[in-house]
Each structure stands twice: as C-alpha cells, then as structure tokens.
Amino acid sequence: MKIKQIKETCIYTQDLETARLFYCEKLRLPLISYLPDKHLFVRVGNSVLLCFNPQDSQQKKTPPGHYAQGKIHFAFEVDADDYQKTKQEIIEMGITISDEVTWENGQQSFYFEDPSGNVLEVVPVGIWIA
Template sequence: MKEIIKIKETCLYIHDLEKAKEFYHGKLGLEIIHYLEERHIFFRAGESVLLCFNPNDSKLKTSPPPHYADGNQHFAFEVSQADYDTCKNNVKDKGIEIIDKLIWASEQESFYFKDPENNILEIVPVGVWD
C-alpha cells in the first residue's frame, strides 16, 4: 500500500505506568497526551504517538479489541542528524545506560537503551534507512 507514509502510533505494554511516566516524560521529555491511572498513558513523540498500556487491563477490553504483549519490545525514535550526538549525550546525562551502538549500511550510527520495563529503545538519525 503506497498510501502509507509512516507509523502514526506504536504501543508498549507496561505494568508500572508511573515508572513509564517518570521515564518517558521525566527523563526523555515526551509530552503526556492522556493518562488514566492503572490503564494507560499516551505520549507525543514529534509527529507520532507512543501508547503505553497496562497489559493486565488491555487484554480484558472489548472495545477497542483486546491486545497485549509480553516480553521485551522494541521501537526507535528518529532524530535529525544534527541532533544525534546531543541526544546521545542527553541520554547519558540522565543516567540512562547505552547498551549497544551499531553502524548501519548507510554508515550512520544508532544506539540502544532500556526503559524501566526492559523494553529496548533505539535512537536513529534521519536517513539511516536511505
């Protein structure tokens, strides 16, 4: 489907939404769009949305259809090439451990770190897949 231009939202399943709030809002600075204690918290990430659902609540829903996942999940935040090093330094300055770095075929680097639920997050510069 050529009409699809990007992923508008992605979601993680997180048991402790307060820790998610502290990490994604407090450390990464994402704006909170909506928070319903014990159920979900939604963040704005540039033009996209990061949905964090409590899997124990989400799997019991009838509408929208039940959904949940278990285990370590992964997604990547994209930053401009000019902001990549600043972003990497900001992550380190917040006391977040960078657990891996990769050089891709584009000769650009990306780096990985974990959130409090051990989900694997990545920062990629614009153009990494070009």
C-alpha cells in the first residue's frame, strides 16, 4: 500500500453559516458545496475541508455517521516565502494569532482559531521534512 496524502480534513460545527463566512469570505477558500444545517465543503489546494453539523452527521447511515467534540486542529501549508505575508494578512483580517512556535528545525508556524474554536495552524512547505 502506498498512501499519498490526506485528501480530506473534517471539522464539526453547528453554525455552518458562520463557518461559510469565515472560510469562504474571510479566508477566500473556494466553495464546493453548502447545505445549511448539514455541511460546508471548501477547496484547500489539492485537499478538501469538510465542515459537518455533528447533529446531522452522526445520524447518517451512509457514509457512516461521525462527529467529534472539542477543539479540532489542522494546518494550512503555504510556500516558505509566503509565511510572513500570510501571517500579516491573517492579522489584517482581524484574526488573533494565539501562538507562534519555532520548531527544532528552525522553522516557524502560527496558530489561530475559527469562529467555532477549532485550532488552525499555518506551516511553511518543508516543515515536516527531516
């Protein structure tokens, strides 16, 4: 087996309209599908961010029901040359940077939250390369 990448990342929120405004309007991610009270799907490069209403999703038979509680984490990847610019753009959008970490390899990443409290991170390309 040779798995190439994680294609989808899923988070859960009951307020899908606020999620749509944040991800599609504020962060300008392209909308794939939006069904109020059910789901929001947005394109993130070659991947997809799935936002499900947990009350709807856990009732499904197919695909299998799923849901989670608490602060879910995922990271957006940007070119290393765009890291500082992306951080500045996030700040200019009025989004608070909650933390910035310098990792053992000397690269940095920063964290912020979406309106549901999920923890988002921005990482430069190559952060996971040894």
